[in-house]
Amino acid sequence: MSHAVQTPGPLRHFLQFSDLTKDEVLYVLNRTRLIKDKFKRYEPHRPLHDRTLAMVFEKASTRTRVSFEAGMYQMGGSVIHLTTTDSQLGRSEPIEDTARVVSRMVDVVMIRTFEQTRIEQFASHSRVPVINGLTNEFHPCQILADIFTFIEHRQDIAGKIVTWVGDANNMAYTWLQAAELLGFTLHVSAPVGYRLDPARIGSVKPGVLKEFTDPNAACQGAHLVTTDVWTSMGYEAENETRRAAFADWSVDEDMMAHAAKDALFMHCLPAHRGEEVTGEVIDGPQSVVWDEAENRLHVQKALMEFLLLGRLD
Numbered sequence: 001m002s003h004a005v006q007t008p009g010p011l012r013h014f015l016q017f018s019d020l021t022k023d024e025v026l027y028v029l030n031r032t033r034l035i036k037d038k039f040k041r042y043e044p045h046r047p048l049h050d051r052t053l054a055m056v057f058e059k060a061s062t063r064t065r066v067s068f069e070a071g072m073y074q075m076g077g078s079v080i081h082l083t084t085t086d087s088q089l090g091r092s093e094p095i096e097d098t099a100r101v102v103s104r105m106v107d108v109v110m111i112r113t114f115e116q117t118r119i120e121q122f123a124s125h126s127r128v129p130v131i132n133g134l135t136n137e138f139h140p141c142q143i144l145a146d147i148f149t150f151i152e153h154r155q156d157i158a159g160k161i162v163t164w165v166g167d168a169n170n171m172a173y174t175w176l177q178a179a180e181l182l183g184f185t186l187h188v189s190a191p192v193g194y195r196l197d198p199a200r201i202g203s204v205k206p207g208v209l210k211e212f213t214d215p216n217a218a219c220q221g222a223h224l225v226t227t228d229v230w231t232s233m234g235y236e237a238e239n240e241t242r243r244a245a246f247a248d249w250s251v252d253e254d255m256m257a258h259a260a261k262d263a264l265f266m267h268c269l270p271a272h273r274g275e276e277v278t279g280e281v282i283d284g285p286q287s288v289v290w291d292e293a294e295n296r297l298h299v300q301k302a303l304m305e306f307l308l309l310g311r312l313d
C-alpha cells in the first residue's frame with residue numbers, strides 16, 4: 001500500500017551526485033544492469049507496485065519526463081505530472097507547503113527547477129525521497145546515466161579521463177562530483193567568463209580536475225569527450241553573447257582527433273548541431289548519445305527502487 005512513509009531506514013534524497021556514497025552508486029549501477037536486462041527480455045520488474053511518483057517541472061523536458069514516467073509505470077507504480085503553471089506553485093504557494101502536502105500523498109518526488117536551494121527547501125519539508133531532475137547547479141540523474149553508458153561500452157570509468165568542453169554548467173559540476181567519488185579525472189575547457197567557479201568547487205582531491213584554456217589540449221588522451229548546449233534553460237537572455245564566446249568550443253572531428261582513438265562522445269541532449277557539436281561527431285561512430293538517453297530510463301528505475309526499498313541484495 002502507498003502511505004508515503006515506507007522507506008526503510010532514514011529518508012534519502014538524490015539532490016546532487018554526492019548524496020550517494022561510492023558504494024551506493026556502484027550498487028545502483030549494478031541494479032541498473034539487471035533492470036535493463038529484464039526490460040530487454042520483456043520480463044516484468046514491478047517492485048514499486050502501488051507506489052506513486054509526483055513529478056514537478058518548472059522547466060521544459062522530454063527525456064526526463066518520459067524516462068521517469070515510463071520507468072515508474074514499468075515498475076508497477078503510477079505518476080502525477082505537475083508544472084508551475086498548472087499547479088498552485090505558479091500562484092506563489094510556498095515550496096515548503098507544496099512539499100508538506102504532496103509528500104503526504106505520494107511516495108517519491110522528482111523535481112526540475114531553477115535554484116538548487118529551491119529543491120533543498122522542498123526536500124527539507126518532504127516526508128518522502130526527492131530526486132533532482134535538473135537544477136541550475138546540478139543534473140545528477142543524467143550523470144548517473146552517462147556513467148552507466150560509459151561502463152556499458154568500456155567496462156570501468158575509474159582511472160579514465162573525461163573531457164568536458166564548453167559551459168561549466170550544471171552538467172560540468174555534476175561530472176566533477178562524480179569524478180571525485182568514482183576516481184576518474186575530469187578535464188574542463190571553457191571560455192573566460194564561463195569557467196568553473198573556484199568558490200563553488202572548493203578543494204578537490206589531487207588529480208581529479210584539470211582545467212585547460214585550449215579545448216584541443218583538454219581532449220588530449222580523453223576516453224570520453226562530452227559537451228552540452230551553450231545556453232542552458234533559464235539563461236536564454238544571454239544567447240547571443242554566449243554564441244560569440246563559445247565559437248571555438250564546438251566539438252568537431254578535429255577536436256575529437258586529439259582524444260584517445262577509441263574515445264566516446266556524449267551529450268545529454270537536446271543538442272544544437274553546428275553549435276556545441278557538429279553533425280559529423282554527434283551522428284558519427286564515436287557517439288553513444290542514443291544509448292545515453294535510453295539509459296536515463298534504466299538508471300532512474302534503479303535509483304527509485306534504491307531510494308524507496310533500500311538495497312535488495
Ligand code: CP
Nearest residue numbers: 061062063064268269
Ligand atoms: N537530458 C535531459 O535532461 O533532457 P530533457 O531536458 O529533455 O529532460
Ligand code: NVA
Nearest residue numbers: 169228232233268269
Ligand atoms: N545544461 C542544460 C541541460 C539540459 C538537459 C540545461 O540546464 O538546460
